[in-house]
Amino acid sequence: MAGLEIPAWDPETALLIGAILLEAIALYVGYGGLERVFGPYLMRLLIGGEASAQ
Template sequence: MPGLAVPTWDPETALLIGVILLEAVALYAGYGGLERLFGPYLMDLLVGGESSAQ
């Protein structure tokens, strides 16, 4: 039957997919950390301190 064949994985392709996924996780965590460190400062700088005024 067409369409029911199980594809075989090339080890190099699997390694490339794994590296791309690890890079994505590292970038996500890195940018999240930068946002936590510099986000409030940048918001105060760009908005002019309105975010902390109530």
């Protein structure tokens, strides 16, 4: 049957996919931390007034 075959994984391909996933997780956590630290300051700077703390 066409389209139902299980592809053979090349170790290099699996390593590349793993590296991309780890990079995506690191960027997600890193940018989230930066937003948490600098977000209120930037909102006050750009908009003026107080940013609501949540």
